[in-house]
Amino acid sequence: MSERPRNLVALSATHRTAGLDERAAFTVPAGGAEVFYAAAREAGLAEAVLLATCNRLEAYAVGDEAAALHVRSALLKATGAPAAVLDQHLKPVPGLEAVEHLFSVVSGLESQMVGEVEIAGQVKDAYADALARGMTGPVLNRVFQRAFQAGAWARTNTGISQGQVSLGNVAVELAMRVFGSLADARVLVLGTGDVGRQVVQALVSRGASQVSVASRTFENARALAEEFSGSSLTLADALRQAHAHDVIVGCATVERALLDAVTLREIAGRRDGRPLLLVDLGVPRNFASGVQGLDGTYLCDLDDLARVSNANLKARLAEVDRARVALAEKAARAWGAANHQASPEA
Amino acid sequence: MAAELAAHPLTRDCLLGCASVFLTAAVLDGLSPKAGSGKMHGAGLWLLRGGWVLLTTMLAYQGLRSHALPIASPAEVLLSIAWGLSGVSLFLDVTFNHRLPTWAIAGVTALCLVSAGLLGVVEHPLDTTGKPLIVMHVGAAVLAYCVLGAQALNSAAYLLQDRALARHQFGGIYALLPALVPLDRIGAQLMGAAVWLLGLSLVIGATDWAQRDLALVAAPKLVAALITWLACGWIVVQRRRQRLRAAAFARASLVAAIPAVVALYLSLHSAR
Numbered sequence: 001m002s003e004r005p006r007n008l009v010a011l012s013a014t015h016r017t018a019g020l021d022e023r024a025a026f027t028v029p030a031g032g033a034e035v036f037y038a039a040a041r042e043a044g045l046a047e048a049v050l051l052a053t054c055n056r057l058e059a060y061a062v063g064d065e066a067a068a069l070h071v072r073s074a075l076l077k078a079t080g081a082p083a084a085v086l087d088q089h090l091k092p093v094p095g096l097e098a099v100e101h102l103f104s105v106v107s108g109l110e111s112q113m114v115g116e117v118e119i120a121g122q123v124k125d126a127y128a129d130a131l132a133r134g135m136t137g138p139v140l141n142r143v144f145q146r147a148f149q150a151g152a153w154a155r156t157n158t159g160i161s162q163g164q165v166s167l168g169n170v171a172v173e174l175a176m177r178v179f180g181s182l183a184d185a186r187v188l189v190l191g192t193g194d195v196g197r198q199v200v201q202a203l204v205s206r207g208a209s210q211v212s213v214a215s216r217t218f219e220n221a222r223a224l225a226e227e228f229s230g231s232s233l234t235l236a237d238a239l240r241q242a243h244a245h246d247v248i249v250g251c252a253t254v255e256r257a258l259l260d261a262v263t264l265r266e267i268a269g270r271r272d273g274r275p276l277l278l279v280d281l282g283v284p285r286n287f288a289s290g291v292q293g294l295d296g297t298y299l300c301d302l303d304d305l306a307r308v309s310n311a312n313l314k315a316r317l318a319e320v321d322r323a324r325v326a327l328a329e330k331a332a333r334a335w336g337a338a339n340h341q342a343s344p345e346a
Numbered sequence: 347m348a349a350e351l352a353a354h355p356l357t358r359d360c361l362l363g364c365a366s367v368f369l370t371a372a373v374l375d376g377l378s379p380k381a382g383s384g385k386m387h388g389a390g391l392w393l394l395r396g397g398w399v400l401l402t403t404m405l406a407y408q409g410l411r412s413h414a415l416p417i418a419s420p421a422e423v424l425l426s427i428a429w430g431l432s433g434v435s436l437f438l439d440v441t442f443n444h445r446l447p448t449w450a451i452a453g454v455t456a457l458c459l460v461s462a463g464l465l466g467v468v469e470h471p472l473d474t475t476g477k478p479l480i481v482m483h484v485g486a487a488v489l490a491y492c493v494l495g496a497q498a499l500n501s502a503a504y505l506l507q508d509r510a511l512a513r514h515q516f517g518g519i520y521a522l523l524p525a526l527v528p529l530d531r532i533g534a535q536l537m538g539a540a541v542w543l544l545g546l547s548l549v550i551g552a553t554d555w556a557q558r559d560l561a562l563v564a565a566p567k568l569v570a571a572l573i574t575w576l577a578c579g580w581i582v583v584q585r586r587r588q589r590l591r592a593a594a595f596a597r598a599s600l601v602a603a604i605p606a607v608v609a610l611y612l613s614l615h616s617a618r
Contacts, residue, residue, distance in 0.1 A: 176525060177507070177511065178527060180526075272591065273592045273594070295594075296591075
């Protein structure tokens with residue numbers, strides 16, 4: 001007698017339904033992953049993976065409807081978000097659909113900037129974290145590994161990532177619309193995480209020669225700055241000298257804005273009409289949003305970057321459709337294989 | 347040779363044909379899917395360059411035909427302005443790597459050419475023989491208006507880009523515009539050049555005026571040109587003092603273009 005095929009469920013809340021400020025409400029704080037996995041274990045879930053990025057909060061678990069409820073409860077504990085807010089955006093995705101969804105996520109098809117490459121690394125990190133905690137098993141191991149292969153296939157064999165879509169590149173493209181060349185622009189990057197690194201790398205590769213990096217942990221800022229021949233600052237110094245920079249990119253993990261509206265107005269006032277570009281890549285926001293209407297000061301956030309990136313999306317849409325069809329086939333095969341492997345007879 | 351050429355004046359069809367080259371350039375660039383790239387954008391840019399060479403040839407022909415600088419009739423002045431405007435934009439592109447939107451430059455040039463075609467190239471141009479100061483005066487004025495025209499387009503592009511960035515509009519027409527800081531920097535240089543050229547034109551005109559019949563100088567034209575020059579001079583001084591920068595500078599430049607258009611209109615009128 002063969003065991004009934006295992007089920008998989010995913011719960012997903014993303015930029016598709018939640019605005020920037022709503023997404024900020026359900027970010028996973030430091031230690032949140034620990035809380036999630038503890039709650040999942042307590043609920044008897046054998047396999048679960050938590051994926052939390054700026055634009056999405058997702059969890060994949062092996063189980064049925066009851067498992068979905070346990071995952072929801074674990075997500076609420078991990079984020080500390082009000083249930084009403086999270087439930088408004090949390091969408092359950094069952095079985096094969098969940099596999100297809102994961103394949104699309106890893107390939108960048110579900111990203112705000114369609115085709116972006118960072119998401120693959122973020123999913124890998126999330127999977128590695130779950131693996132290290134012993135929260136993966138035969139189903140999720142198989143599904144995630146196939147998803148990584150499918151993502152690599154889609155990027156190599158279709159044109160979904162044409163133009164190297166990445167947060168760093170799009171932020172630099174935006175800066176070039178203000179300054180033309182970045183050779184003379186003074187750039188300040190707040191935050192030294194993955195996004196901060198990508199931004200610095202993109203800036204330097206496009207000719208920026210005066211890049212300063214700041215972080216709460218000065219050692220991190222110094223290491224990143226040294227790698228790209230930039231200068232490093234403590235966060236306090238950086239905020240004090242913000243007015244001396246032409247481009248300020250915020251990608252730090254914060255609980256409240258690093259530069260509030262009053263400070264931003266003060267900074268803009270000290271620039272004598274010289275343009276100032278603020279690029280906020282943080283969720284929650286690094287910069288207060290109340291500077292619209294200030295002459296020569298331009299504030300762009302993640303949603304704006306997606307708009308810049310997707311302005312040229314039409315050319316890639318045919319490739320996106322082609323990738324979706326191929327990924328659906330691959331997902332079906334992977335799901336069949338995962339179920340087959342998971343059954344005792346196999 | 348002049349006598350032979352006189353038998354074959356520039357026809358309206360000739361001017362409209364040249365205008366169609368610029369119009370095609372504007373349409374191709376406007377339809378280009380991505381700013382500053384693509385085959386359509388490249389084709390538009392090369393048509394602009396080719397059109398400018400064609401226009402240069404036409405002006406040289408007209409000059410040879412009339413044995414004078416082709417600035418003696420309204421149509422000729424418009425042709426010279428069209429030539430100068432596209433020439434200044436090509437100069438900025440080649441020298442400063444600053445590319446004003448091809449569709450805008452080609453569109454305005456085509457408009458000038460169509461207007462010149464409708465006015466018709468005058469058969470009996472003004473006799474400027476023995477009046478070198480007048481030729482220099484008109485030549486400097488035409489160049490000044492070309493530069494002011496380029497600066498007006500430059501300023502409009504600045505304000506559009508500024509508005510786009512402030513309102514988070516990144517696609518469509520806004521993607522075709524150059525970056526803000528180069529627009530501002532080149533704008534300051536263009537305004538400085540316009541002040542010098544218009545000043546030179548006014549000084550030469552005044553010298554000629556002092557030597558000849560005072561009644562020959564049309565007062566409204568002189569007043570409009572003086573207002574334009576004073577406005578441009580004020581803008582340049584304020585800019586140097588860093589009191590007029592960025593969007594305010596662009597707005598002021600556009601305002602200064604108003605008396606310039608009036609002065610140009612009166613100049614064309616007096617050239618009839």
